Amino acid sequence: MRIDFVSDNASGLCPEALDAVAGVRGGRAAPYGADGATAEVAAAFADVFEDDVEVFLVATGTAANTLGIASLTRPWQRILSEEFAHLATDESTAPERITGCRVTTIPAGGRKLTPAALEEREAGLSDRGVHSVAPGVVTLSNPTELGEVYTPAEVAAVAETAHRLGYRVHVDGARFANAVAALGCAPRALTVDAGVDALSFGGTKNGLALGEAVVLLPGPHQREAAAALPALRKAHGHLLSKHRYVAAPFAAVLADGAWLRHAAHANAMARRLSDGLAALGCSPGVPTEANGVFMELDPVVDARLRASGWAFHHLGHPAWELARFMASFDTAPADVDHLLADAAG
Amino acid sequence: MRIDFVSDNASGLCPEALDAVAGVRGGRAAPYGADGATAEVAAAFADVFEDDVEVFLVATGTAANTLGIASLTRPWQRILSEEFAHLATDESTAPERITGCRVTTIPAGGRKLTPAALEEREAGLSDRGVHSVAPGVVTLSNPTELGEVYTPAEVAAVAETAHRLGYRVHVDGARFANAVAALGCAPRALTVDAGVDALSFGGTKNGLALGEAVVLLPGPHQREAAAALPALRKAHGHLLSKHRYVAAPFAAVLADGAWLRHAAHANAMARRLSDGLAALGCSPGVPTEANGVFMELDPVVDARLRASGWAFHHLGHPAWELARFMASFDTAPADVDHLLADAAG
Amino acid sequence: MRIDFVSDNASGLCPEALDAVAGVRGGRAAPYGADGATAEVAAAFADVFEDDVEVFLVATGTAANTLGIASLTRPWQRILSEEFAHLATDESTAPERITGCRVTTIPAGGRKLTPAALEEREAGLSDRGVHSVAPGVVTLSNPTELGEVYTPAEVAAVAETAHRLGYRVHVDGARFANAVAALGCAPRALTVDAGVDALSFGGTKNGLALGEAVVLLPGPHQREAAAALPALRKAHGHLLSKHRYVAAPFAAVLADGAWLRHAAHANAMARRLSDGLAALGCSPGVPTEANGVFMELDPVVDARLRASGWAFHHLGHPAWELARFMASFDTAPADVDHLLADAAG
C-alpha cells in the first residue's frame, strides 16, 4: 500500500526536530520542564502570539484538547463541538474522563461552526437550572476536519456568541500552523484577538515526533486555568519526565519559523493535488484551504488509485461522500505527481 | 399558583405507602437491605415480572438510571438516548459521573425511538476502533417524556436492533406503571420478553415518598451486572441505611397491585383532562396514552388558564410547542374539572 | 438474634418524623426543594447554628460526607481522616468517586485526632509540588467511631492546625446530635466558632427514616462551596425529587428540639449500659460519652450475651479488642436492663 497521503501523522520527523533532539542528546537537564529548552519554548510562544501566554506541553492531541478544556470547566458543564470534530469522533471518552463534562455535538456536516448554528443548538438544549448540563466550552477545530480554515472574523463571531451564551472558547489547532499559513495572518489574530481562551497548538502533524502545546491565552479565564493546568496534567499522567526531548524540537521549529514553512509547504502540496484531481474531473467537496484534500472522486479515478495501491480514507455523511488525502511537510511534489499520474491512468 | 398538574412529583404519598411506613415504624431491623421488607420487595418483583430478577432500590431516578446503565457498561462506551429523554435533559452530568460513558442523543423530537432512527444515528457515528466510543447501552423511556407508550413489539424491535449493533438495552421506567396500566399487558411482555436488560422501575412518581428500583432482567448480562451493582451503588453513596423505609412502601404498593391501580387512575385523569381540552378546541400534540397530557393549547385557553393561576410547563421544539399537564395517583376528577372550567372561561 | 444494640441505624422512626411525614402526605408541593418544608429546614438550621449556614439535604451519610468534602476540594487534593473513620472504612470508594481526592489515613487507633497527629502525618507525606497530592480536607468524626466526643477546644485546635497546613475542615456528624447533647454546648461552639468549614449533620441515626444535611458554615470557603454543591449533588444523583418527605421530618425534629432530646436519651441509655457492664467487671475501652458503648467484655459476660442471642460487633485493633453496643432514641431502659440481666447470668 502507498500510504503517502493517508494521514499527516504517517509523516516523518522534520530535520529541525531531529537536529534539536540530537542537540540535547547529551549532558544533564533538570526534568519535568525545569530545563532550558522548555524556557525557550515558552519564550517562543510569547513571540508567536505577541502576548503573555501560558504554555504546557503534552505528548498527544487528545491530552492537549482535554486538559485545555478541563482547565476551563467544571464537571457539570457541557462541551459543544461540531459532530465531525476530532474530540467528538476520535478521542474515545477521553473528554469525559479528563474534563468530566458532557460532549454535545452540533450537526454541521463537518463544515465550520457559525454563530447561528451555535444559537440553534443551544436553543434545543434544556435549560432547567441544576437539572441541566451547564454551559462550559465551545470547541472548534481550525482547520476543520475537512480542511477548511476559519478566518479571524469567523472565529471572533463564534467566540462572541459562545461567550454571550456562557461558554468559554477552545480551538483544536492540531493543524493550527496550516491555518495560519493559509491565511497569512498573525497567530494572535486567530486567537487572542478573536476571543479564544485556549488553543491546542499541534506539533506532531507538522514534523515533530510528538508534542502538542496547550496555550492559555490572555483573558478573563487565563489565570484560573493556568493555576489548575499543572495539577490536571500531572494527575492524568501527562507530565513528561525528560522534558527537553519534547521541548527542544518544539522550540526549534518555532524559533526559526520552520513551523510555518512546513505548514505552507504541506498546504501547497495539497493545493497541487487538489488542482490535479480537479483537472481529472473530480470536484473538491470542500475548498482545499489547508493541507487536506477532500474530493468527490470520479469513480474511474477512484478505481485507478485503488488499483495502484494508494491508501486513503473515505468519509461519509448523508450529504456527501469524500475521499481524503493529507499532505505533509515532507510530501514531495513528485509524490503528488506520482499519485496524479496513477489517477490519470 | 395552582400546581396540581405541574408534575407528578408534586404529588403526595399514597395511603399504602404511609401505612407501610407506619407499619415498620418501631422495633429493630437490620440495615442496608438485610431486613424483611427488602426481602418482600425482591419477592414481589419476581412475581411482577414472573421471572428471576435482581432488584436494587435507590432514592432517586437519576441514581436508578445511571447505576443500572453503569452495571451494563464500561467507561469507554456510549449511551444512546432520545434527545428529550430525562437522562439527556434532566440529570446534569450524572450519566458521565456514574457510568463514565458518553451520552449521545437521537433527535426524535421527543417521540418514540425506532429501529430505523437507531440505525441512522449509529451510521452517523464514527467507527474507528479504539479511537471511537464503543457501543454501550441504548436507553428508551417508557412512557416517553411526551407520554407516549411503547408497545411490547416496539420495545422488542428497538432492543433487537440495539443488540445487533452491539448495545445492551435499558428502559427508563420512572412511569413504567403508567405504561403497563395503559397497555394492560404483563410487565414481562414489555421487558423480559422484549429483550430489555435493565429497567428503572419508578415508585416516586406513583405514590411513594421516594424509591426507584433498578431491575436487572434475565439475560446474558444479568449475572455480571448484578455482581457489579452492589459495589457501584455503595461507591456512589446510594445504598440507603435504614432500608426498610424505602422497601416497605415499595413492597406495599407492589404486593396488592396498588401500583397499577394508582397508575390506571392517573392515566384516566389524564384522559379526562385531554378529552376536556380537546372539546375546547385544543389538539393533543401527541396521543394521550399515559398520565401526561401534551397539548397545543388554543391561545384563548392558554390565557384563561394563566389568568386563573394554573402552573404548567411549555415544552418547545422546532417542530412543536406543547403545554404539559401531569396527572397523578391523587388527582381528583374535581381537580380536572376545575381546570377545565377555568379553561372554558 | 437480639439486634437491639447492634447499630443505631437498626432503630425505628421517631414519632415527630412519622407525624411530619403524615402531615405533608397530601396536597401538592413543588419538587426538588422548592417547598415550604425545605424552607423550614433552612430556617431551623440557621436557628440551631445561630448564623447564616447553607444547607443541602441528602439521603445517605456517604453522600453527605463526600459531597460536602467535594464542595471544598479539587480532584488533585487529599482527604486526611482517622483510620477508623466511617469515610475511611465504610464508604467503599465513594470518597474517590465523588471528590476525586486521595484518602490518607492517620493511625490514631480510632481515638481523637490531635494537632500533633496531624502534623506528624503531614510531615510523613511527600511535598514535591505538582508531583504530590495537595492538601485538601481534614475530616474528623464527632463523636468518633468509638463514641468519644471532641470538645469545642479540641475541634478548634485540630482545625487551626489543619488550616495552617493548607487544609479545610469537615466534620462527619452522623451522630452530631449525640455530641452536642453530651457536651451541652451550643452547636455553633463545636463548628462555626471552632473553624469548621462543613458539617455532615446526621438525621438517620437519630430517628429519621433517612436524611442527612450538608451544612456549609460561615467562613472563607462557604460561598464557593455553596455555589458548587447544588451541581455536585445533582450530578451524582443525590437531589431528591419529592423533597418535602426528607425536609418535613428534618424540620420537625429540629424545630422543637426533638433532635437533642432523642440524642440525650440515647446517650443516657448508653451510659446506663456502660455502667451496668462495668458493674459486672467489664471495662470500657474508651470513655462512654455519647450513644456508643465500647467495652472490653469479660469473657464470661461475652459468652452469656452470645448464649442469650445478643448481636453486637467486635472491633479489633492491635491495641485493643472491643465489643460495640449502640443505643438509640428508641432504646428503652428495659432493653438495657434485659441485656444486663442476661450479662449477669
Place this chain on the structure above:
Amino acid sequence: MRIDFVSDNASGLCPEALDAVAGVRGGRAAPYGADGATAEVAAAFADVFEDDVEVFLVATGTAANTLGIASLTRPWQRILSEEFAHLATDESTAPERITGCRVTTIPAGGRKLTPAALEEREAGLSDRGVHSVAPGVVTLSNPTELGEVYTPAEVAAVAETAHRLGYRVHVDGARFANAVAALGCAPRALTVDAGVDALSFGGTKNGLALGEAVVLLPGPHQREAAAALPALRKAHGHLLSKHRYVAAPFAAVLADGAWLRHAAHANAMARRLSDGLAALGCSPGVPTEANGVFMELDPVVDARLRASGWAFHHLGHPAWELARFMASFDTAPADVDHLLADAAG
C-alpha cells in the same frame, strides 16, 4: 549546580535510541502502533520474557503504572503500595483518576514489602462487604525507591500472599533493567515465574527520551486486562500518534541487549560512588544494589559537596535521613571520581 547525580531522568539519550529515531526519521509509517517498529517491540518483549506477553507503550511512568493497574481492577477496589513508592508519593492523584481505586499505603519506611507486612496491613483494613474497599492490586517497586532489589523469591512470596488475599500483583519497574542487571537473572524469573500480573517496564530512565511499556504477563488476568487496556489507554489520552518514534528506540535498546548493558553500567557507577563515599566514612543507609546510592552523609562530606555545587536530594523518614545520588547509563567514571574528589576535600 552540578546535577549529574540528581536523578536518572536528568540523563540524556543513549546512542541506540538516537540512532533509532534517526533511522525512522523519513518515509511513512502507519500511526497508532500499526507500524513495523511497534511489531518489533512486541517481538523483542516476547524474547525478553520468553513468553506471550501483551505490550502497550506509553510516554510516562505514571501512565504505565496507572493504566496497567486499571486494566486489573474495578473502581471499588484498593491499591496497596509501600508508603514511599512513586505511585504513592509522586503521581499526584493519577492513580485515583485513572484506576478509580483507593490507594492505601504500607509503612515499610521505603524498604521492601514482605508477606508479613502485607498481611498485617490487610488485617488492619475493614472487611465489611460492600461497605469496604475491595482487594484490587498490590504494587511493588523493583528496585524500590531506595534502590534495593527484590529477588525472584521475594517477589514470589509477596505475590503469593497478595493473590491469597484476593489481590492481583503489579510491579513498578521504572528501573526494572537495573534490577535485572543487579541480579543477573532472567527477566521472567522476576515476573512471570514469580506470579506478577503486570509490569511497568521503564525506558525513560535507562536512555530513552521517553517510553514506558505496560507488560501484561501470562496468567489468569492477562486476557481480560489486555482487552481493556487499548480502550483505557486511548480514553485517558495516552495513545501516541506517530508511534514509531516511541517504538523504534525501545526496540533498539531491547534488541541488542543495550537495555541491560546501560543498566549494568549505571549500577556499576552507583557502586563506585557508594564505595568511594564509604571510604570517606559515610555509611549507606540501605545496600547499594542498583543505580541509586542512599547514604548517611558525614556532615563534613555533605558540606563539601554542597560547597562544590553538587545537587542531590535529602530523603527523610522518622527512621533515617539519607542523601540520594542516582547514576545513569551516561554517568562517566570521571563524573563519579569528580564528586568523590570534592567529597574528600
